[in-house]
Amino acid sequence: MRERTETSEDAVSVEGLVKDFRPGFGLVRKRVLHGISFDVKRGEIFGFVGPNGAGKTTTLKLLMGLIHPQEGSARILDHDIRESEFRRHVGFLPENPYFYDYLTGVEFLEFYARVSGVPRGERPARIEQLLADVGLSHAGGERLRNYSKGMLQRIGIAQALIHDPTVVFLDEPMSGLDPIGRKEIRDLILRLNEGGKTIFMNTHILSDVEMLCHRVAIIVKGQIRFEGGPEDFLSAGHGGVDVVLSQMPPQALLDLEEQLELEVRGQGERIEANVAEKSLPDLLRGALAAGAEVVSVTPHRASLETVFLDAVEQGNQDDGSANRAEGGAR
Amino acid sequence: MSSLGRIVAIAGNTVREAIRNKVLYALLFFGVLLIGTGILVSSLSYVEGDRILQSVGLSSLRLFGAAIAIFVGVNLIHKEVDRRTIYTVLSKPLSRAEFLIGKFAGLVATLWLQVAVMAVAFVAVSLLSGAPLTGGHAAAVVLAAIELAVLVAVATLFSSFTTPMLASLFTAGFYVVGHVTRDLRELGSQSDVSSVQTMTAFLHRSFPDLEAFNLTTHAIHGLPITQAQVVWPLLYGVAYMGVLLTLACLVFQRRDFR
Incomplete structure (x- = not known):
């Protein structure tokens, strides 16, 4: 993992977020986030890591205001997430994004520029620049339905950046891409970070995290099991x-x-x-x-994989104990 | 950018989506075709040919408009959630109310474009057959367009919280009930039982009186249409849309997009 200069300013601050869902039409609530807390520092690439179904996407949707928490709070750039003001400074690429495929690349970015409040006069230059940044200058006039998965991922990142946000949230940005596509997205993320943007990245691909991220939080079954950088691996009881x-x-x-x-x-x-x-x-x-x-x-520094696997095992053990305790109580 | 600018951006995108949707063209084609068949139907009758032609024409316009309003309206939000396009849009500095109103406005604009195309077909068929055209016909088309906007608002409300299947059932039910409440009230008022009178009057007040927007009979029979017969339904329609959209925004605001 990458080292970075320490900064005390938080770009994202999450405190005790709890989220319940009702599966199907059931009346019973299922808790998917159990009061999670973590911080993302300004200017860092933060990896939010966990196995499938751990609560990564749910957390991101809470931060984006797409779902509402039962308890807890979160602030992005010192704005409460219940306000819509913070979205002026935030870009978001969802997992496996689907876009308006009847639009061309340029029309698509023009639409997002309009809803993001980019002034009319600045839009053409901004769109041209972004298409060049994500390597899609040649495909701006093509409809999105003709784009490959890698191209869609890149135009998705372009829409997330259209209003020049300070913090960019990416949900599984490398998912489903071939090695070349993954490298392109990795390079793009590094360039964005070098340009001063804070990146919050949901993923379960540990090699990408090791290459890109300054710090990680590991979430297992809706609970944060580890938060820190490479230096914290030493004190995580390993090695x-x-x-x-x-x-x-x-x-x-x-x-x-x-x-x-x-x-x-x-x-x-x-x-x-x-x-x-x-x-x-x-x-x-x-x-x-x-x-x-x-x-x-x-x-002896433990690898991220060791820390991750231990966190998953610990999560499974705690879950098993909780189930046994619940069974005993019945 | 102002709130209005963002609403216009969402509405513009909704219109663009509809314009590039082939299913809508098919519906529009059948609507125009049915208006055209008025010529055939009217030729089967020795009397009242013009009225039959125009009755078929205006009824087709209203029915196909309603079909398109329900068909597209109930999918308005569902498609955005299902295709997850809503995630990126709502992550922008845009309120959910702006998004919903933009979608509504875009669909209404699309529908009005289609009404305009069908109205042109109606005028062409009337001119070809030598049937008279008056201001009453224009008023009938305008009020039909307002009725469709109310229907879209109903579809928007239902689509803000339920599935397209249920939303289409509810909206179609609303449309049917909205056209019979006036008759029900009339029937109820002739009843000796006070509870029946109260119930039918309540139904009439609770559901939109969509017959208020129906000037077809006046138009095709050349009956005089007062200013009040146009202005009051217009204001009634706008007020009803306001209430429906406010409710839709309140529901939409609380919704989780899982």
Whole structure:
């Protein structure tokens, strides 16, 4: 994942959002978001990650005002999402977007420019620029029904950018695209971010997140299980620290291995030991006291995949416990 | 951009969609064809040929207009939700009320264009057959157009919260009831039972009196039409549309787009 300069200003701030749905015509409500909270900093690419059905799209629809929360609040650029004012500064590309396919690319962008309040005089230049930015200058006069999926995704991003928003929300922007299409969208997202836009991206494709995002939130079964950047993976209970030692007496190593639950590789001159972060000082003290030399100390960073899979497993376990508790109560 | 500008943008897009929809052309074609068959029907009668021709013509215009209003009106919102086009539109700085009113205005404009085409066909058929044309015919067409706008407002209200199937049933029911409430009230007023009188009067007041927009008989029989017979239904139609659209906006405002 990518590093970025820290900023304290929030572009998006979500506090305790709860959403219930009534499946079918049933009277019973099903809770799909259980009071989620997270923040997106200005200028970052934020990955909102979760398995299918975790509540990613529901969260995005709440933020866009397409559905209403039962509880909680959210602010975008310091505007309450119940106001419509914040939408002047926000662009949105839904998942698998369907557009008015009877319009040409230019007519389509002209329509969104009008409803977004782009002044008439600025529209032609803005549309031309956006078509060039998303690589569709050649297809502006074609009807959208003749566009490929990749082209639709790109014209969708263009409509999201038509009023030059500050924050852009993208729901599964790479879904269903071939490798070339995915690379084009990735490059476009990076260019937008370099131009100062905050990007909020829903996805379940972890490789894209690792390549693009500064920070992530992992949502599982309607609950946020992790929020942070690569530096937070260290404290997420994964990996520990790799220590390389030389000239370590075998008996001292055996003692330390037993005391500190080390994972040891190699023998003789060069020993590699993996130790929990909290036990690192004890290992270093013990090794130096035994006359060993410390060659290197490397924090072992967990991959996003590990963090994600652990979050999913934790979510499943909690769900199972809740179900058992509910069954017991009955 | 002003609220009006955004409404006009939505309305313009709705008109453009309708203009590029082949199904509407098919409906319009059959409407015009039926107006044309008035010549054939009138030739079967030795008397009142002109009146039969114009009765068929104006009735076709009103019936096909109503069919198009219901057919397109009930899908007005559903199509936007079903195709998820509404997600991107409502994420723009546009209120839901502006969106709904824009859709309504666009459909009414489309419908009025179609009424204009059918009116031209009616005039052409009348001229070809030598049937007289008066201001009464123009008034009948104008009020028919207002009636269709009221019907679109009814369809908009239902389409703002229910499925196209139910919305079309409700709207068609509203159309039928709206044309019989006046007769029901007349029948009820002749009843000796006061509860029947109250009930029929209540029905007449609750549902739109769509017969108020029907000047077909006056037009084809050359009966005099007073200013009040045109102005009052116009104001009545506008007021009814206002109430229906306000209700539709209130319902639409609370709706979740899942």
